[in-house]
Amino acid sequence: MRILLLDGSTENDTALKTTLEVIKKTLNYSNYDVKLFTLRDIKIDHCLGCLDCWYKTPGLCVISDAGKEIVRAADESDLWISLTPITYGGYSWHLKKLLDRLIVILFPLFIKIDGDIHLRRRNNKKSKVIVFGSMAAENKELEDVFKKLVSHNSINFHGKCIVKTVLGSNCTEDVIKGMVDDALMRAGVHK
Amino acid sequence: MNTKRKILILISSPKQGHKCASWIAGDMLAKALAGNNVESTIINLAALMNSEKWEENLLCAINGHENVVFSSPINNGGPPSFVIRAMDSLKKNMSKINNSKGMFAISNCGFPEARQNNSAVNIYRQFAKESGFSCLGVFAIGMGPMLMYGRGLVLTILGLNIKKAFSVAAKAIARGEAVPKRAEELISKPIIPVGMYVFKHNFDIFKNEIMFKLKGITFQAEN
Numbered sequence: 445m446r447i448l449l450l451d452g453s454t455e456n457d458t459a460l461k462t463t464l465e466v467i468k469k470t471l472n473y474s475n476y477d478v479k480l481f482t483l484r485d486i487k488i489d490h491c492l493g494c495l496d497c498w499y500k501t502p503g504l505c506v507i508s509d510a511g512k513e514i515v516r517a518a519d520e521s522d523l524w525i526s527l528t529p530i531t532y533g534g535y536s537w538h539l540k541k542l543l544d545r546l547i548v549i550l551f552p553l554f555i556k557i558d559g560d561i562h563l564r565r566r567n568n569k570k571s572k573v574i575v576f577g578s579m580a581a582e583n584k585e586l587e588d589v590f591k592k593l594v595s596h597n598s599i600n601f602h603g604k605c606i607v608k609t610v611l612g613s614n615c616t617e618d619v620i621k622g623m624v625d626d627a628l629m630r631a632g633v634h635k
Numbered sequence: 636m637n638t639k640r641k642i643l644i645l646i647s648s649p650k651q652g653h654k655c656a657s658w659i660a661g662d663m664l665a666k667a668l669a670g671n672n673v674e675s676t677i678i679n680l681a682a683l684m685n686s687e688k689w690e691e692n693l694l695c696a697i698n699g700h701e702n703v704v705f706s707s708p709i710n711n712g713g714p715p716s717f718v719i720r721a722m723d724s725l726k727k728n729m730s731k732i733n734n735s736k737g738m739f740a741i742s743n744c745g746f747p748e749a750r751q752n753n754s755a756v757n758i759y760r761q762f763a764k765e766s767g768f769s770c771l772g773v774f775a776i777g778m779g780p781m782l783m784y785g786r787g788l789v790l791t792i793l794g795l796n797i798k799k800a801f802s803v804a805a806k807a808i809a810r811g812e813a814v815p816k817r818a819e820e821l822i823s824k825p826i827i828p829v830g831m832y833v834f835k836h837n838f839d840i841f842k843n844e845i846m847f848k849l850k851g852i853t854f855q856a857e858n
Binding site (some may be wrong): 537561 | 681715758759761840
């Protein structure tokens with residue numbers, strides 16, 4: 445199984461730092477092909493919205509930077525694990541700059557899924573998605589906005605999605621380990 | 636002395652001009668505001684953020700106006716990454732912003748359903764709440780490309796709801812008040828029937844043979 449690990453956290457997010465360490469430790473015991481990208485340290489240009497990757501050069505992004513390699517890794521991976529501080533109910537800009545570039549792996553034909561129009565992957569591959577979002581304190585409303593966003597996105601990428609919220613204030617390593625184990629089990633990584 | 640109110644419209648799309656639905660929507664609002672004695676300054680946020688001193692320049696631009704408007708497309712359900720980055724910067728520097736400002740946002744998407752902007756709408760509202768801007772409202776527009784390709788039609792027959800919604804919004808923003816809910820509902824209505832929009836979109840894809848030749852191939856094709 446190929447696993448893509450996207451760290452969209454900020455430098456001082458201790459809850460996500462612990463989460464990442466736990467994930468790394470857990471996955472080290474298994475024979476998985478894991479690729480980790482710490483997005484805050486990688487220069488990735490934002491998507492130009494030109495849609496050339498749909499209409500002029502299908503499947504090819506006009507921007508040549510590190511984003512291309514990560515998008516390729518995403519397209520080849522069976523499981524995407526993302527970490528992000530929940531930012532206004534959405535992703536951090538570090539993670540978002542990469543997610544926006546994923547448009548290149550989508551085929552622009554409109555199809556109806558669950559009553560709404562969506563897109564599908566060019567290669568019809570299905571990737572499972574696990575997202576760990578951190579919050580300073582419990583906020584059900586914001587958590588709900590975030591969960592809806594992630595599940596909406598995962599429809600386009602044809603994957604089952606699992607969202608976990610890590611609270612910065614009272615998440616011990618044991619609690620985080622429980623969350624990681626549960627998410628990985630639901631994604632079919634752990635038995 | 637009757638001084639004109641000033642509104643800053645941040646076109647939050649990397650594209651510019653008439654090839655950009657966000658720009659067209661921002662321009663429509665600017666025109667509606669002009670009719671209400673409000674002066675608008677339109678700035679492309681992506682271009683502004685290309686400079687090294689973009690945080691300073693953004694603050695300076697906001698401080699020169701009473702209210703700020705974001706007009707942006709959605710990517711993956713939310714505003715583009717650089718908009719989130721700009722929001723983070725504004726939240727961090729709120730103490731440097733003079734007076735309390737109002738924020739209005741226009742979110743457009745290429746899908747036919749305006750409700751696909753729902754997450755982006757929530758993100759804008761949450762940003763206003765966390766940063767201290769007073770939220771004047773958020774418009775959610777579906778069928779964004781219709782603003783570009785069907786521009787003539789949108790500005791005449793098909794876009795009556797859009798024009799009316801912008802007119803109501805402009806009146807409220809000019810008074811510094813929240814935009815009425817009915818304007819938000821009006822702009823969310825489909826510009827043309829959903830089936831027709833989907834057919835036109837998919838027909839254009841079928842016409843483009845190269846798309847099908849490369850359908851199953853991703854960017855690996857360049858190797």
